[in-house]
Amino acid sequence: MKHSLPMEDRPRVRLGLIGCGEHATSVLHNAVGFIDDFHVVGVCDPDAGRAQAAARRFGLSEYHDSHESLLKEARPEAVLLVTYPGLQPKLANTLLQAGVHVYVEKPIVMSEDDAETLRQTVSDHPALIAAVSFNKRFSAHYRRVREITCGEGFGTPNYFHFRFAGGHRAKTWALLAVGAIHGFDMARTMMGEIEEVSAYLVELAEGQADISANVRFRSGAIGQFFLSSMGFWSAKGAEHMEIRSNQNVVTLENHRQLTWQGPPLDKSASDTTQMQKETPSFAQYLEPNYSNISAPEFQSIAQNGYLQPLQAFAEDILSGSRRLPTLEDGIAALNIATAIDQSMRDGGRPLRVATV
Structure with missing residues (x-):
């Protein structure tokens, strides 16, 4: 019928x-x-x-x-x-x-x-x-990192590291402004504004480069970006994020494998000039389930954070609310890319990042 x-x-x-x-x-x-x-x-x-x-x-x-x-x-x-x-x-x-x-x-x-x-x-x-x-803001695993680092058991973050590697590009600038732009946004999301950068470049040819950038955040925390267009998109370690505080570290590998190692369960003073004796805590691990793809939340579009912001886009239009990354967020990430580009072209000279 x-x-x-x-x-x-x-x-x-x-x-x-x-x-x-x-x-x-x-x-x-x-x-x-x-x-x-x-x-x-x-x-x-x-x-x-x-x-x-x-x-x-x-x-x-x-x-x-x-x-x-x-x-x-x-x-x-x-x-x-x-x-x-x-x-x-x-x-x-x-x-x-x-x-x-x-x-x-x-x-x-x-x-x-x-x-x-x-x-x-x-x-x-x-x-x-x-x-x-900026879909990584909505990824279940990046959001879990945010929950951990904002929780009382983590302490004040003092170090941020982000590694991104992909294939050759037409221009080295595209590595910063197109590829690594997610890393700059995640740095702001996780740690606050970056105030200063100092970057160095190895460039075999236009669009084939390794970039190392040290950064200082407004909070006083420090960090580093390693960005490469001489890697492979599919390689293990193509994307890695790490955040540290006092004896606390959380890492996210390739957007999938999350590890949280908290402070030691016990520690005692050392009778040498070496480190203290510690009883390590058990690390927590989290990996997405891509085997049960019948449920939307287990599909890669949800795990990688593409579905959620588009849903918010529709709901915000209908309700008049505003929850998504804005033009100003895009400009702030571009300003970090610009400062890194200028510093590496000038032999690593420290540069202030323009504020939005």
Whole structure:
């Protein structure tokens, strides 16, 4: 027996999808499919094959090859923007000026000029959301690190380390502004603002570089970034975060393996000049369950933090609340990238990080 679907009796966000490449379709579009608060009204990509595939996926009979066509014909009230990093700031600005909420895959800005232009537009349209996809903030494991370091059993964090390695890039600047930008945002999220950087560079060719940067936080804590475009995305250790306090350390390896080693259970004074005798505490381990993918919370889009901010994007539009990383967060991360770039080009000279 055939049944008709009931008429939708609640508001949903009319969503347009700009960018239908591999990352968009395999990650972000997957997440959109789980969110009932979205009604996808149009897709856009200059590549007809990719646009057609995305249109079929969401039950659409049409697709668009330009954002102008999408805005005019599909009339979205919000857009998920996932294109080339160099195009995203201008497109985001155009969409906001057209009165559309925008969720932008990082980075949202690539230069100071981008930042100032978008700042003015956001100021002119205060009712609109301009969010940047710092998805690691919403990852279950990164959030657990945050819970641990903010808990009374951890103490005051005094050291932060972040390692990121990926493949060759067209420009070394892209390693900082596009790849490592997540690490800069996580440093701010976990430790507060960075005030000063001193960085060194080994560059075999443009886009093939190792970068080591020492940083000092406003809190007085210290830290280090090791950033490489001469590694492998799939290699163990491609991403690593570590936070330390007094005899307390939490690490997160490759976004998946969390280890928390707390203070020793017991310790006694040493009768030598070496370290004290200690009875170590039991370490806590946490790994995601990717074997039971029937539940959304066990799927990689949720474990890696893509699903949750998109759900918040829809809910914030409907409710008028504001919970997502903003343009200012994107600018703050860019300022860290800029200071590291300037310092390493100037032989490691310590530089202050511009404040937002």
